[in-house]
Amino acid sequence: MHYVVCMKQVPDTTEVKIDPETNTLVREGVPAIINPYDIHALEAALQLKDKYGGKVTVITMGPSMALEALKKAIGYGADEAILLSDRAFAGADTLATSYVLAKTIEKLQKEEGVDLVLCGKQAIDGDTAQVGPGIAARMNLPQLTYVMEIVELDQEKRTIKVYRKVQNGKELAQTKLPALLTVVKDINELRYASLDNLIRAARYQCAILDKNKLEVDESKLGLKGSPTMVRNIFAPPERGGGEIIPGGEENPEEAVKTLVEKLVPLEVIPNA
Ligand SMILES: Cc1cc2nc3c(=O)[nH]c(=O)nc-3n(C[C@H](O)[C@H](O)[C@H](O)COP(=O)(O)OP(=O)(O)OC[C@H]3O[C@@H](n4cnc5c(N)ncnc54)[C@H](O)[C@@H]3O)c2cc1C
Structure with missing residues (x-):
C-alpha cells in the first residue's frame, strides 16, 4: 500500500497580521507551522501503514523553507518526502496548486503505484478546502471528504470504508481504491516522534522537484495558471x-x- 499525504506549511495563524496599506498577509517574521489538519492526515496514513503495511510519502508545494515541515513529517514516521518548488509555481491559486499536486501524484502512481491520497480538510490560511477535491477531480479519483474515522481498508477488494463528519452526526461511506480522503482533526490522536525517526529526519535529504521534473503544461502553473483574482x-x-x-x-x-x-x-x- 502506498499512502501519499499532501501537507502545506502555513503561517501560525495566532500571529497572522494584515498589512493595512497593501491588504496582504505580513509573512516576515511570522513562524511557519504544518497545517494542523495535515498532521492528522499524516497520522491517519501512519496508522494505516502500522495496520496494513506499506509506505507513506509526504508532498508539499512551497518555497525551500517548507523543507522544515517535510523533515518534521519524516520525524513523525513518514518514509519519503518531496518538495515541489519552482519560481514558476509562485502565485498559484487552488486550481494551479491542485494541478501541480495532481501531476506529482500521477508521476508517483506511474512509478510505484498510489493507493490512497490523504489531505487535510482545509488549510488554516487559505481556508478554501478546495485543493483536496481539486486533486481528486483532476485525477478522476473518488473522494471522501470530512473523514472522522477510517473503519476498514480491504486490500483484497480494494475498498475503504470511513465515517464522514456531517451536520448533527456521521455518515458511513465506502469507495474503491485508489481514492482521496480529506480528514478532520477528530480522526486521531497524534503520536510523538520517536528518537529513531528524529535521527533519520536530521539526516534525511528530501527530493526536490521543479517544473522540469514533472510533465506539466506551463500555462497551468503559478500566477499564469491562476484565474482567481483577489480584489481585497x-x-x-x-x-x-x-x-x-x-x-x-x-x-x-x-x-x-x-x-x-x-x-x-x-x-x-x-x-x-
Ligand atoms: C491569485 C492568487 C495568488 C496566490 N499566491 C500565493 C503565493 O504566492 N504563495 C502562497 O503560499 N499562496 C498563494 N495563494 C494562496 C493559494 O491559492 C492557496 O494557499 C493554495 O492554493 C491552497 O489553498 P488553501 O490554502 O485554501 O488550501 P485548502 O484547499 O484549504 O487545503 C486543503 C488541503 O490541501 C492540501 N494542500 C493545500 N495546499 C497545499 C500545498 N501547497 N502543498 C501540499 N498540500 C496542500 C493540504 O492537505 C490541505 O489541508 C494565492 C492565491 C491566489 C488566489
Missing part, C-alpha cells in the same frame, strides 16, 4: 454586543413577540 483582503469589523430584549424572564411571551417583530423585517424568519 480585510479583517472583518469586530462584532458589536448585539441587542438584549429586556423582560424575558418576567414576561417571555411579550419578549418573544418583540423578537419576532424584529426578525420578520430582516427576513430571518417568515411572516406567519
Whole structure:
C-alpha cells in the first residue's frame, strides 16, 4: 500500500497580521507551522501503514523553507518526502496548486503505484478546502471528504470504508481504491516522534522537484495558471454586543413577540 499525504506549511495563524496599506498577509517574521489538519492526515496514513503495511510519502508545494515541515513529517514516521518548488509555481491559486499536486501524484502512481491520497480538510490560511477535491477531480479519483474515522481498508477488494463528519452526526461511506480522503482533526490522536525517526529526519535529504521534473503544461502553473483574482483582503469589523430584549424572564411571551417583530423585517424568519 502506498499512502501519499499532501501537507502545506502555513503561517501560525495566532500571529497572522494584515498589512493595512497593501491588504496582504505580513509573512516576515511570522513562524511557519504544518497545517494542523495535515498532521492528522499524516497520522491517519501512519496508522494505516502500522495496520496494513506499506509506505507513506509526504508532498508539499512551497518555497525551500517548507523543507522544515517535510523533515518534521519524516520525524513523525513518514518514509519519503518531496518538495515541489519552482519560481514558476509562485502565485498559484487552488486550481494551479491542485494541478501541480495532481501531476506529482500521477508521476508517483506511474512509478510505484498510489493507493490512497490523504489531505487535510482545509488549510488554516487559505481556508478554501478546495485543493483536496481539486486533486481528486483532476485525477478522476473518488473522494471522501470530512473523514472522522477510517473503519476498514480491504486490500483484497480494494475498498475503504470511513465515517464522514456531517451536520448533527456521521455518515458511513465506502469507495474503491485508489481514492482521496480529506480528514478532520477528530480522526486521531497524534503520536510523538520517536528518537529513531528524529535521527533519520536530521539526516534525511528530501527530493526536490521543479517544473522540469514533472510533465506539466506551463500555462497551468503559478500566477499564469491562476484565474482567481483577489480584489481585497480585510479583517472583518469586530462584532458589536448585539441587542438584549429586556423582560424575558418576567414576561417571555411579550419578549418573544418583540423578537419576532424584529426578525420578520430582516427576513430571518417568515411572516406567519
Ligand atoms: C491569485 C492568487 C495568488 C496566490 N499566491 C500565493 C503565493 O504566492 N504563495 C502562497 O503560499 N499562496 C498563494 N495563494 C494562496 C493559494 O491559492 C492557496 O494557499 C493554495 O492554493 C491552497 O489553498 P488553501 O490554502 O485554501 O488550501 P485548502 O484547499 O484549504 O487545503 C486543503 C488541503 O490541501 C492540501 N494542500 C493545500 N495546499 C497545499 C500545498 N501547497 N502543498 C501540499 N498540500 C496542500 C493540504 O492537505 C490541505 O489541508 C494565492 C492565491 C491566489 C488566489
